[in-house]
Amino acid sequence: MKDYSNYHNINTNAKFAHDGELMLNEILENGFESYDAILNNDKQIRIVMTSKYASEGELRGVIGHISDIERGSLLEIEGNQWLIFSLPDDNKIFRKANIRLCNSTFRLEFDKTTVLMRDEEGNLVLDKYERPIPIEVEGKVVDEPCIVESKYYFNNRNEQITLPEDRILVSMKYQEVNNIGINKEFDLYKSKFRITFIDYSKVVNGTGVMTLTGERVMAK
Numbered sequence: 001m002k003d004y005s006n007y008h009n010i011n012t013n014a015k016f017a018h019d020g021e022l023m024l025n026e027i028l029e030n031g032f033e034s035y036d037a038i039l040n041n042d043k044q045i046r047i048v049m050t051s052k053y054a055s056e057g058e059l060r061g062v063i064g065h066i067s068d069i070e071r072g073s074l075l076e077i078e079g080n081q082w083l084i085f086s087l088p089d090d091n092k093i094f095r096k097a098n099i100r101l102c103n104s105t106f107r108l109e110f111d112k113t114t115v116l117m118r119d120e121e122g123n124l125v126l127d128k129y130e131r132p133i134p135i136e137v138e139g140k141v142v143d144e145p146c147i148v149e150s151k152y153y154f155n156n157r158n159e160q161i162t163l164p165e166d167r168i169l170v171s172m173k174y175q176e177v178n179n180i181g182i183n184k185e186f187d188l189y190k191s192k193f194r195i196t197f198i199d200y201s202k203v204v205n206g207t208g209v210m211t212l213t214g215e216r217v218m219a220k
Contacts, residue, residue, distance in 0.1 A: 020093035028064070038076040039068055049077065049099075058101040069095035072173040072208045074102075074145055081145035083171065085209055087202075102145035104188065106172055109179040110139040139178070146172035148188065166216035168193060174203045174210045185217060192217040 028034050028046040037047045045068045050061035062069065062084065075082045086098040117125040117133040124132050149169040151162070163169065168188070179186065184195045193214030202209040 017093060024065070024094050035077050037064075040074050041076070043068075047075065047077070058103075060099050060101075061096060062099045063094055063096045066090060066092075066095050069097050070207060071097065071202065071204075074173060075099060083145065083147060083173065083209065085147075085171070085202075087204075100147050100171075102147055104146055104148045104170075105143040106146045106170055106186065106188070107179075108142045108144050108175065108177045110142070110177055112139045113137050144172050144175075146170050150189075168214045168216075170212040170214060171209055172212075174200070174206070174208050180210075180212065186214065188214070 027048060031048055033048050033050060035047055035049055037045050039045050045064060047068070048063040050063070051057070060082070062075065062082070069084060069088045071084050071087050073084045075084065081102040082099040083102055084097050085100045088095040088097040114134050114136055117135050119125055127133050147170070149163065149171075150167075170188070180195065180198070182195055182198065186193055186195070194217050195212050196215050197213040199211040199213070200208075202211070
């Protein structure tokens with residue numbers, strides 16, 4: 001790490017960035033509102049979670065390292081899953097964004113994939129012509145944390161909008177999967193719904209949050 005003890009003949013921007021990074025790390029490690037979090041079920045990180053104007057505490061703010069805060073990512077904090085819902089603000093030292101508490105899961109069905117056969121030690125298995133052998137692997141099923149709204153939702157101006165009866169909104173991390181598409185059906189809360197619209201407006205360059213509009217399918 002660079003030594004900025006001598007303030008003469010230094011790059012001011014580099015000095016500010018250095019001091020800002022030290023301060024951020026101190027707040028993340030020892031701040032009153034700092035927490036351990038698991039990013040996307042994979043990476044252990046530290047974040048600061050702040051209170052927001054929302055009933056029942058389902059909307060919060062989050063602050064963390066730039067590489068850890070991305071719209072659409074999931075944060076597991078004290079056993080609860082939170083979805084980073086807003087486009088993060090970035091000051092070149094840290095990022096901050098809004099997170100919302102996930103209150104359900106949506107079952108995702110992924111395509112079958114083709115991989116190369118390997119032995120128990122991880123080495124490629126070759127055929128008699130010294131070519132790798134492709135094999136098909138069954139697609140996986142994942143219960144993805146999501147936010148379900150069934151009575152009303154808040155638009156971008158924080159205005160409360162009432163949903164029509166038998167409609168729900170399901171927001172989750174953007175992914176391309178088999179069972180998400182117009183007229184696809186899904187089960188939730190002991191009811192069956194049909195997807196009538198998919199909002200991709202919060203997806204940029206393949207990253208973000210998608211919101212499904214579901215209409216209840218009446219039993220015949």
